[in-house]
Amino acid sequence: xxxxxxxxxxxxxxxxxxxxxxxxxxxxxxxxxLCGDLNLPAGMGEQEVRNRLAEIAGKNYIHLTSxxxxxxxxxxxxxxxxxxxxxxxxxxxxxxxxxxxxxGTLQAIYEFQSMICRLTDMEASNASMxxxxxxxxxxxxxxxxATRRNKVIIDDSVNPIYRVMLHSYSRNLxxxxxxxxxxxxxxNRDAILKELDNETxxxxxxxxxxxxxxxxxxxxxxxxxxxxxxxIVSCYPLALGILKTPGEMGADIVTGEGQSLGLPMSFGGxxxxxxxxxxxxxxxxxxxxxxETTDVNGDRGYVLTLQTREQHxxxxxxxxxxxxxxxxxxxxxxxxxxxxxxxxxxxxxxxCADKASYAYQRLTAIPGVEPHFHAxxxxxxxxxxxxxxxxxxIGKLIEKGYAAGFPLxxxxxxxxxxxxxxxxxxxxxxxxxxxxxxLEAIL
Amino acid sequence: MKLVFEKSVAGRRxxxxxxxxxxxxxxxxxxxxxxxxxxxxxxxxxxxxxxxxELSEKNFGVDTNFYPLGSCTMKYNPKVCExxxxxxxxxxxxxxxxxxxxxxxxxxxxxxVIYDMDMVLREICGxxxxxxxxxxxxxxxxxGIMMMAAYHQDRGNHKTTVLVPDSAHGTNPASxxxxxxxxxxxxxxxxxxxxxxxxxxxxxxEVAGIMLxxxxxxxxxxxxxxxxxxxxxxxxxxxxxxxxxxxxxxGRVRPGDLGFDIVHLNLHKTFATPHGGGGPGSGPVGVxxxxxxxxxxxxxxxxxxxxFALDYDKPKTIGYIAPFYGNFGVFLRAYVxxxxxxxxxxERISENAVLNANYIKEKLKPYYDIxxxxxxxxxxxxSATRQVENGVHALDVAKGLIDAGYHPPTxxxxxxxxxxxxxxxxxxxxxETLDGFINAMIEIAKKAETEPETLKAAPISAPVGRLxxxxxxxxxxxxxxx
Numbered sequence: 001x002x003x004x005x006x007x008x009x010x011x012x013x014x015x016x017x018x019x020x021x022x023x024x025x026x027x028x029x030x031x032x033x034l035c036g037d038l039n040l041p042a043g044m045g046e047q048e049v050r051n052r053l054a055e056i057a058g059k060n061y062i063h064l065t066s067x068x069x070x071x072x073x074x075x076x077x078x079x080x081x082x083x084x085x086x087x088x089x090x091x092x093x094x095x096x097x098x099x100x101x102x103x104g105t106l107q108a109i110y111e112f113q114s115m116i117c118r119l120t121d122m123e124a125s126n127a128s129m130x131x132x133x134x135x136x137x138x139x140x141x142x143x144x145x146a147t148r149r150n151k152v153i154i155d156d157s158v159n160p161i162y163r164v165m166l167h168s169y170s171r172n173l174x175x176x177x178x179x180x181x182x183x184x185x186x187x188n189r190d191a192i193l194k195e196l197d198n199e200t201x202x203x204x205x206x207x208x209x210x211x212x213x214x215x216x217x218x219x220x221x222x223x224x225x226x227x228x229x230x231x232i233v234s235c236y237p238l239a240l241g242i243l244k245t246p247g248e249m250g251a252d253i254v255t256g257e258g259q260s261l262g263l264p265m266s267f268g269g270x271x272x273x274x275x276x277x278x279x280x281x282x283x284x285x286x287x288x289x290x291x292e293t294t295d296v297n298g299d300r301g302y303v304l305t306l307q308t309r310e311q312h313x314x315x316x317x318x319x320x321x322x323x324x325x326x327x328x329x330x331x332x333x334x335x336x337x338x339x340x341x342x343x344x345x346x347x348x349x350x351x352c353a354d355k356a357s358y359a360y361q362r363l364t365a366i367p368g369v370e371p372h373f374h375a376x377x378x379x380x381x382x383x384x385x386x387x388x389x390x391x392x393x394i395g396k397l398i399e400k401g402y403a404a405g406f407p408l409x410x411x412x413x414x415x416x417x418x419x420x421x422x423x424x425x426x427x428x429x430x431x432x433x434x435x436x437x438x439l440e441a442i443l
Numbered sequence: 444m445k446l447v448f449e450k451s452v453a454g455r456r457x458x459x460x461x462x463x464x465x466x467x468x469x470x471x472x473x474x475x476x477x478x479x480x481x482x483x484x485x486x487x488x489x490x491x492x493x494x495x496x497e498l499s500e501k502n503f504g505v506d507t508n509f510y511p512l513g514s515c516t517m518k519y520n521p522k523v524c525e526x527x528x529x530x531x532x533x534x535x536x537x538x539x540x541x542x543x544x545x546x547x548x549x550x551x552x553x554x555x556v557i558y559d560m561d562m563v564l565r566e567i568c569g570x571x572x573x574x575x576x577x578x579x580x581x582x583x584x585x586x587g588i589m590m591m592a593a594y595h596q597d598r599g600n601h602k603t604t605v606l607v608p609d610s611a612h613g614t615n616p617a618s619x620x621x622x623x624x625x626x627x628x629x630x631x632x633x634x635x636x637x638x639x640x641x642x643x644x645x646x647x648x649e650v651a652g653i654m655l656x657x658x659x660x661x662x663x664x665x666x667x668x669x670x671x672x673x674x675x676x677x678x679x680x681x682x683x684x685x686x687x688x689x690x691x692x693x694g695r696v697r698p699g700d701l702g703f704d705i706v707h708l709n710l711h712k713t714f715a716t717p718h719g720g721g722g723p724g725s726g727p728v729g730v731x732x733x734x735x736x737x738x739x740x741x742x743x744x745x746x747x748x749x750x751f752a753l754d755y756d757k758p759k760t761i762g763y764i765a766p767f768y769g770n771f772g773v774f775l776r777a778y779v780x781x782x783x784x785x786x787x788x789x790e791r792i793s794e795n796a797v798l799n800a801n802y803i804k805e806k807l808k809p810y811y812d813i814x815x816x817x818x819x820x821x822x823x824x825x826s827a828t829r830q831v832e833n834g835v836h837a838l839d840v841a842k843g844l845i846d847a848g849y850h851p852p853t854x855x856x857x858x859x860x861x862x863x864x865x866x867x868x869x870x871x872x873x874x875e876t877l878d879g880f881i882n883a884m885i886e887i888a889k890k891a892e893t894e895p896e897t898l899k900a901a902p903i904s905a906p907v908g909r910l911x912x913x914x915x916x917x918x919x920x921x922x923x924x925x
Contacts, residue, residue: 172623248477265538
């Protein structure tokens with residue numbers, strides 16, 4: 001093991017100095033509890049392991065032209081993001097329990113919290129959650145804590161990957177979760193208003209929603225507040241470069257998946273959950289929070305704050321069990337947002353919308369391909385109906401080199417022919433055109 | 444140092460956005476747009492890189508400083524793991540791809556990593572199957588307790604309580620509580636181990652299970668651990684192994700052989716993935732046969748033709764706890780680390796971790812009080828009680844260490860030790876490094892007697908002096924709003 005520094009001679013010297021023999025080191029473990037030789041191969045050197053993993057990585061095909069989304073997108077990542085998070089002072093540090101040795105991490109988290117607030121129009125953000133799904137679950141339990149109620153209404157235009165997670169986590173808790181069925185691709189106002197009562201602690205929505213439709217849910221926020229319920233909005237942070245913010249719509253808690261802010265897809269993680277709220281709910285927030293303060297000399301500095309909400313202090317009464325979060329991913333997002341800046345984020349979001357609009361025109365011009373919903377506006381993702389089974393068509397397009405989208409039959413009844421197509425700023429006009437040609441040829 | 448926003452200059456750009464090649468520019472209805480721009484900073488690429496590089500220089504990391512933060516296993520993070528995780532074949536793979544028809548064959552490498560990691564962890568822990576999905580240790584705890592609940596429901600058991608030792612990590616009671624259980628703390632005995640008599644008294648039909656760290660947070664291996672598991676099993680409870688301290692026994696003792704039913708690992712501890720300034724982690728959970736049916740979906744199976752596939756056919760599953768397959772990029776690094784260590788390397792890890800901890804413990808014993816001074820495993824817990832007589836607390840010792848160039852140990856934990864200083868050196872550190880740290884600790888002990896005020900004033904060499912945490916909470920400023 002090259003990652004152990006001491007030589008045998010040094011080990012012998014150390015043992016002698018403390019009066020132990022090597023076998024004494026595990027002398028406190030009863031012999032019958034020792035496992036003997038493990039059935040594992042001998043160790044490898046760096047050269048061997050790089051070759052082995054290069055071979056395994058080679059079995060993954062990454063050259064499809066991808067229109068896959070569903071909340072996880074192939075966006076462009078500037079080189080400076082990886083270069084910056086590769087500073088080992090960042091990535092080999094841990095949770096900043098000792099603020100004097102962790103000002104770099106702490107200030108970066110404070111800047112992250114600030115950017116999330118500015119993006120969402122909220123007043124308080126935590127330091128990160130595991131992913132968009134667990135962030136939404138934590139938001140749900142936070143809202144129920146804050147309102148002391150136990151009913152939740154969630155529209156099925158919220159990402160189904162998150163909805164199944166919420167159901168799993170809620171199974172043993174006394175949460176009454178009511179799901180409404182979207183109306184024409186937007187949150188179902190009639191159904192939500194019908195369900196909304198004085199027991200309801202939260203209404204959970206998404207914008208742009210899973211279908212890519214832009215949904216201004218201001219009216220639902222007002223209705224929820226009138227009944228004393230909170231509005232939770234799960235959002236796509238990059239879209240907030242141009243779209244009306246959850247804050248402007250009246251949301252009380254905002255969550256989302258931050259993968260679009262400079263993180264590679266990495267086959268599902270590590271990603272970045274974020275969570276922000278209004279100042280009055282800050283003490284209900286789960287997770288780490290960094291606050292500004294001053295040091296003994298009056299100079300500005302940053303510390304972990306409001307820690308009495310957390311598990312290491314409050315134990316079973318904590319607002320959450322979260323300890324490790326996704327700090328390095330939050331740093332990547334902070335660098336990404338700094339690089340794009342005010343104009344760059346806006347332009348990137350507009351570019352996504354423009355390319356999606358072009359793809360919409362090209363794809364719906366194919367005979368037999370129709371938009372599934374009549375919702376007026378989409379951001380960068382759309383649901384299209386094909387004349388036959390979508391999963392089958394997608395399979396055929398994979399053979400042609402295209403990941404054309406995601407079949408919705410897996411999560412939505414009666415949508416066997418529907419496909420969810422995402423377009424990011426990385427897709428070119430030519431790629432979109434080629435997809436349209438291949439699709440037309442197959443149909 | 445200025446905030447990134449305070450460096451902003453109107454009109455400055457850090458990235459040239461690609462030119463649009465599509466003919467349309469869509470004008471979304473104005474009612475759907477934000478009223479004012481998101482006030483992100485306007486900086487050049489150099490500004491951004493310099494800002495974050497300057498920030499990085501205000502951190503201690505394992506690569507720059509000895510970092511004996513107890514219970515966190517701050518070992519060296521091999522560079523090759525970073526390099527491999529960035530291979531395009533891993534980093535650029537969309538997680539939905541294997542869920543498309545024909546897509547599974549295009550992700551065979553990734554599925555193989557998940558499958559093989561499961562197999563390797565089974566062997567290391569003596570468990571029947573692992574899920575790689577939990578995204579951190581505490582997330583693994585929640586997943587494990589959800590499986591515990593599913594098991595009891597399935598058997599018609601009415602269980603209400605999870606037992607945790609009073610020395611437990613805070614995540615244990617928090618996780619069990621969030622999963623819907625009540626918590627009872629089992630006291631420690633005079634040897635710092637769980638009091639078996641107290642446990643016997645607390646056991647009844649309402650006990651769903653027990654959560655144990657072994658060795659415990661004092662760094663002590665409980666020789667009666669199997670008896671504890673047997674006792675819990677006698678009321679049809681389950682024994683949960685908190686793998687935070689696995690580094691102490693890896694390659695030598697397997698939680699499954701001790702009688703545990705559920706195990707979570709912290710790959711960012713035992714298996715050397717970077718701590719990232721607080722994450723991302725990875726917290727795989729392993730279970731014994733009787734719990735395999737409850738594992739979250741999906742799992743990866745190997746088909747008879749040798750190919751790998753996702754399996755969702757688990758009628759008794761607890762469901763979905765992560766969007767996909769867990770923190771793939773993290774457990775990939777751990778997989779590489781385990782391949783490099785091999786069978787023998789794993790034994791060397793625990794052996795050297797234990798030697799290093801005992802070396803520090805014995806060398807510092809004359810200078811600091813230690814309530815449980817017997818042979819420890821991977822960490823030792825001192826108490827600054829002797830120094831308190833001169834007004835020097837654990838906090839002051841910690842801050843003094845910063846001026847000596849060392850990251851402080853974990854302070855004031857476990858809660859059952861007054862003025863605790865929990866030191867975990869890991870196997871990676873050399874005798875020279877340990878000697879340097881020991882000398883610094885001895886110097887601090889001397890200063891506590893001769894010039895305690897210098898310790899109360901520490902640190903003086905860090906980017907900031909001691910920070911006012913009360914003010915931070917009272918005058919809450921947690922975001923710079925535009």
